[in-house]
Amino acid sequence: MKTILVGLALMTAVGCSAGGSNDQADAPWEPLFNGKDLSGWTQKGGKAGYEVKDGMVVGSTVHNTPNSFMCTDKNYGDFILELDYKVDPSMNSGIQIRSNSMPVYQNGRVHGYQVEIDPSDRAWSAGIYEEAQRGWLVPLTDNPKAGHAFKQNDWNHYRIEAIGDTIKTWINGIAAANLIDDKTHDGFIALQVHQIGDKDSAGKQIMWKNIRIITKDVAKYSTPSTAKPTYTKNTLTAAEQKDGWKMLWDGKTTNGWRGAKLDHFPDKGWSIENGELIVNAADGKESADGGDIVTVDQYGDFELRVDFKLTKGANSGIKYYVDPALNKGAGSAIGLEYQILDDENHPDAKLGAQPGSRTVCSLYDMIQADPKKPINPIGQWNTAYIVSKNNHVEHWLNGVKVLEYDRGSKDFERLVKESKYKVWPNFGLAKRGHILLQDHGNKVFFRNVKIKALN
The missing domain is CATH 2.60.120.560 (Exo-inulinase; domain 1)
Known part of the structure; x- marks a missing residue:
């Protein structure tokens, strides 16, 4: 002693x-x-x-x-x-x-x-x-x-x-x-x-x-x-820089982004505060003056990381392979979607062509994410990770894989035919497309938006 x-x-x-x-x-x-x-x-x-x-x-x-x-x-x-x-x-x-x-x-x-x-x-x-x-x-x-x-x-x-x-x-x-x-x-x-x-x-x-x-x-x-x-907010770590990652949003400006159906960033509906890209609340409906935003650039195979934070009852999403050719006449931009949702308080969690396919992290309306997913409580940050390589796609949440599928497979084609996307030919099969952050009229926060292009 x-x-x-x-x-x-x-x-x-x-x-x-x-x-x-x-x-x-x-x-x-x-x-x-x-x-x-x-x-x-x-x-x-x-x-x-x-x-x-x-x-x-x-x-x-x-x-x-x-x-x-x-x-x-x-x-x-x-x-x-x-x-x-x-x-x-x-x-x-x-x-x-x-x-x-x-x-x-x-x-x-x-x-x-x-x-x-x-x-x-x-x-x-x-x-x-x-x-x-x-x-x-x-x-x-x-x-x-x-x-x-x-x-x-x-x-x-x-x-x-x-x-x-x-x-x-x-x-x-x-x-x-x-x-x-x-x-x-x-x-x-x-x-x-x-x-x-x-x-x-x-x-x-x-x-x-x-x-x-x-x-x-x-x-x-x-x-x-x-x-x-x-x-670390809106910056690359030393390991990410070495591995070829790039910031997809700089944390300060709207550079590199535009409205999904505009040639410029929306004048309303979105705000930037304290290094966070925020969808403003609009009674659960897409803002008439805002709307979804997409990257100016398009991507083929990629790895994508996005931090998101929900408010109570909120609905949003991260879409990828958004194909401009499919957007004509559509109410919102069309692409594969990593669902972002308050499962406990939003009615969409109980809807979908497949059971549970509109819950958080799911492939929207097609594949349910693992119900054991490690989602953090409302008001805390979560990290979405999406990787698409050689048509094999994975959704991850907070370091845990919650679903995977193969674009163009027979199972994928069946799921499309059973979903709301059946009316769009070749849905989800684009070789390249935009990355999209969704304005669904609920307040949702994004930050640390990073991408690694694989081709």
């Missing part, structure tokens, strides 16, 4: 040197690890070894297992976390924060923000990676001072603040990451032991100690950061 108390006293001093306020000495710290056993923690993912030794959590690598995580049983939203660690120079590891594991997401795979532990020459320790999701959010490419703060073969100290939409990190008192991102509001904290290759030696270790947390009056004990802020 004496060793732990001395360590805590030392950490208090380090925390203050990292830019803490005058209130740091009286901060309401609570131990997250009792120094004796792993009570309150549960291992998820792989089968790496974890043990408690001399007041430390010791993680050891093993072969033939994926990434392993020792996770808190409790979830945390806003908090300040501090800890010390010492890592083998050849290992990779990290601290998961606001992370989750749920059966519907890749069979329970741990996913979420990770504060990197990187003893390699790359030196990105205390950068922020998103495990099993978007990849690197804050690499330390432009912060060599933080990269050089890591101490090889020695103890390193992390301070991590997660307050609202901001996550800030420090390594040994040096500001590292300053991320503004509101994708995940809470989740568990976890200590990672990374998987190793067949040629890597098993039994290499990382040790953690002095793990403590503040969860009360968190903002009072927050510290200013000198690290440059990294914003």
